Amino acid sequence: MKSPELWFTEYQTRGLALSFRVKRTLEHFKSKFQDILVLETEEFGRMLVLDGCVMTTERDEFIYHEMLVHPSMMLHPSPRHVLIIGGGDGGALREVLRYKEVEKSIMVELDEEVVRISKQYLPSIASAFDDPRADVLFYDGAKFVRECNDGSFDIVIVDSTDPVGSAEVLFSKEFYSEIKRILRPNGIVVTQSESPFLHFEFLKKFHSMLKSIFLKVKLYTASVPTYPSGFWSFTIATDSPLSKTPFRKEPDGLKFFNSKMLNHIFILPNFLKDFE
Amino acid sequence: MKSPELWFTEYQTRGLALSFRVKRTLEHFKSKFQDILVLETEEFGRMLVLDGCVMTTERDEFIYHEMLVHPSMMLHPSPRHVLIIGGGDGGALREVLRYKEVEKSIMVELDEEVVRISKQYLPSIASAFDDPRADVLFYDGAKFVRECNDGSFDIVIVDSTDPVGSAEVLFSKEFYSEIKRILRPNGIVVTQSESPFLHFEFLKKFHSMLKSIFLKVKLYTASVPTYPSGFWSFTIATDSPLSKTPFRKEPDGLKFFNSKMLNHIFILPNFLKDFE
Structure with missing residues (x-):
C-alpha cells in the first residue's frame, strides 16, 4: 500500500517551477489582502506561502534574513532606530533586535494575519515580537x-514580496524619495531586490531609479534555495560615504x-559589474 | 485552443523537485553507460540531462564551469599540464584552454556519446575540442x-556527476590518493562537491577523507540555479602552501x-566554518 504524495509547486517563471x-x-x-498557506514540508520544515509564492521556510530563512539585515546594521555608525517595511514573519525583526544599540524597531506590516500565523506556526522566526523595543503596526x-x-530612522529595511500587486509601490521612485526624507544623516535603506539571474532587467531599472x-547604491547576493533560481540579491542605498569596515x-x-564576509559582499561576478 | 505544456522534472531530493x-x-x-537527454527549455536554453539529472544548461553553465576551473588555475604558479576527469560537455576544457600557459589538457570522459551530443547540440559549451592542446580520451x-x-599534472579537475553509481569511485580515498601521486609539486586538485545546503553530511565526510x-583542503561556493538547491560547492585540495594572491x-x-573574487571565495558563511 503506497501513501499518496502531496506536492506544492511554485511557478517561479513561466518556464521554471520548484516543488x-x-x-x-x-x-x-x-x-483581507492575500492567500495564506502554511505547510509542513519534507525538506524545508515549515513554510509560509503568500499568494502561491514561498515567503520563508524554517530551514533556509537564516540565509535570507541575516543577509537582508546585518550588512547595513554593521555599516551604520549608530543604528538606534530601525524601520522594517513588511517582514510579517518576524525574521528581519529578530535579526535587528540582536543589536543592543537598537533602541526601537518599528515594523509596519500590511497584513495582521501574517504576523498571527507566523507567531503560531513559525515561532523560531517570529521570536522577537515580545521584545520591548519592537513596535508592530498593521498599516500600509x-x-x-x-x-x-x-529624519526619523537610521536604517530602513524593506522586506517585501515581489514587485507585483500590492508590493509594487515598494519598488517605486515615490516610495524611495520618501524613504530618503525619513532617513537621518548616515541613514541606510536596504531591500531584497529579486533574482539577479532571472530578473536582470528589473534590477537594472530598479538601480537606475x-x-x-541616492549617492550610493550597492548590490550584493546570496544563495537562497527556496527563492526563484536560488540566486538572490539585496540592494543597499545611502547618501553617506559607505564605510569599508564594519562599525561593530x-x-x-x-x-x-x-x-x-562584509569585506567582499559588494565584489560581484562579471555579469553583475554594472551594479558594483 | 491551448497548446499542451511539456515539463521536465528533476527530483533533487525526495522532497524537492525542480521543473x-x-x-x-x-x-x-x-x-552504454547512461540515459542521455537533450532538451530545449523555455528558461535555460538547451539542457543536457544524464540519468535524469541536469548536467548543464546554456544559460547557467558559465557559473559552474568558471567557478570550477578558474580559482585553481589562477592560484597555481605554472599550470602547464591539466587533467580533466569527466566534463564531457567540454565546458571545463573550454575554460582551461583560455590560459596560454596551458600546453596540454587531457580530458578523460567515460562516455563518448556525451561528447558527441555536446558538440552537436551545445556548441557554445563544447567549443574547445578542436584546440590542438586538447587531448580527449574515452576511458574510465x-x-x-x-x-x-x-607527477604528470599541475592541475587535476574532477568534473563528475553525483557520488552515486559509476561516479562514486571519483569521491573515494583510493582515487584521491592516486591523484596526489600524479600531481607535480605545487599541484592542485579541484572538484565539484555537491550542495553544502543539502549534502552537508556528505561534505563533512568528503573533506575529512x-x-x-592533502595538507590543505578548501571549500568555496556559488549559486548554480539548475543544481540541487541552487547552492553549490567546490573543493580544492593541495599539498602546497596555497597562495593568497593570484599568479595571473x-x-x-x-x-x-x-x-x-579570488580574495574572498574561501571566506565562508558560519554554518560552513568547519570547511574553511
Missing part, C-alpha cells in the same frame, strides 16, 4: 513612510553572516 | 589515474569569475 513535498497543510485561508508601508517625520535618488562585530548566534 | 518547461526534446537515448577516469605516471591525504589575471571573456 516541495508536503507532509501536511497546517493552515490555508484568505486574509508606503502610507506610513509618507506620513512619517523627516535608486541612483537618481556581528552579534552572537548567527548561522550565516559574519564580519569577514 | 523546466520544455520547448522540444532534441535527443533521447541510452548510451579512475583507471586512467591509476595507470598514470607519478581529503584531509587525510583572469583570462578575457569571463562572464562570472574575476580575480577580485
Whole structure:
C-alpha cells in the first residue's frame, strides 16, 4: 500500500517551477489582502506561502534574513532606530533586535494575519515580537513612510514580496524619495531586490531609479534555495560615504553572516559589474 | 485552443523537485553507460540531462564551469599540464584552454556519446575540442589515474556527476590518493562537491577523507540555479602552501569569475566554518 504524495509547486517563471513535498497543510485561508498557506514540508520544515509564492521556510530563512539585515546594521555608525517595511514573519525583526544599540524597531506590516500565523506556526522566526523595543503596526508601508517625520530612522529595511500587486509601490521612485526624507544623516535603506539571474532587467531599472535618488547604491547576493533560481540579491542605498569596515562585530548566534564576509559582499561576478 | 505544456522534472531530493518547461526534446537515448537527454527549455536554453539529472544548461553553465576551473588555475604558479576527469560537455576544457600557459589538457570522459551530443547540440559549451592542446580520451577516469605516471599534472579537475553509481569511485580515498601521486609539486586538485545546503553530511565526510591525504583542503561556493538547491560547492585540495594572491589575471571573456573574487571565495558563511 503506497501513501499518496502531496506536492506544492511554485511557478517561479513561466518556464521554471520548484516543488516541495508536503507532509501536511497546517493552515490555508484568505486574509483581507492575500492567500495564506502554511505547510509542513519534507525538506524545508515549515513554510509560509503568500499568494502561491514561498515567503520563508524554517530551514533556509537564516540565509535570507541575516543577509537582508546585518550588512547595513554593521555599516551604520549608530543604528538606534530601525524601520522594517513588511517582514510579517518576524525574521528581519529578530535579526535587528540582536543589536543592543537598537533602541526601537518599528515594523509596519500590511497584513495582521501574517504576523498571527507566523507567531503560531513559525515561532523560531517570529521570536522577537515580545521584545520591548519592537513596535508592530498593521498599516500600509508606503502610507506610513509618507506620513512619517523627516529624519526619523537610521536604517530602513524593506522586506517585501515581489514587485507585483500590492508590493509594487515598494519598488517605486515615490516610495524611495520618501524613504530618503525619513532617513537621518548616515541613514541606510536596504531591500531584497529579486533574482539577479532571472530578473536582470528589473534590477537594472530598479538601480537606475535608486541612483537618481541616492549617492550610493550597492548590490550584493546570496544563495537562497527556496527563492526563484536560488540566486538572490539585496540592494543597499545611502547618501553617506559607505564605510569599508564594519562599525561593530556581528552579534552572537548567527548561522550565516559574519564580519569577514562584509569585506567582499559588494565584489560581484562579471555579469553583475554594472551594479558594483 | 491551448497548446499542451511539456515539463521536465528533476527530483533533487525526495522532497524537492525542480521543473523546466520544455520547448522540444532534441535527443533521447541510452548510451552504454547512461540515459542521455537533450532538451530545449523555455528558461535555460538547451539542457543536457544524464540519468535524469541536469548536467548543464546554456544559460547557467558559465557559473559552474568558471567557478570550477578558474580559482585553481589562477592560484597555481605554472599550470602547464591539466587533467580533466569527466566534463564531457567540454565546458571545463573550454575554460582551461583560455590560459596560454596551458600546453596540454587531457580530458578523460567515460562516455563518448556525451561528447558527441555536446558538440552537436551545445556548441557554445563544447567549443574547445578542436584546440590542438586538447587531448580527449574515452576511458574510465579512475583507471586512467591509476595507470598514470607519478607527477604528470599541475592541475587535476574532477568534473563528475553525483557520488552515486559509476561516479562514486571519483569521491573515494583510493582515487584521491592516486591523484596526489600524479600531481607535480605545487599541484592542485579541484572538484565539484555537491550542495553544502543539502549534502552537508556528505561534505563533512568528503573533506575529512581529503584531509587525510592533502595538507590543505578548501571549500568555496556559488549559486548554480539548475543544481540541487541552487547552492553549490567546490573543493580544492593541495599539498602546497596555497597562495593568497593570484599568479595571473583572469583570462578575457569571463562572464562570472574575476580575480577580485579570488580574495574572498574561501571566506565562508558560519554554518560552513568547519570547511574553511
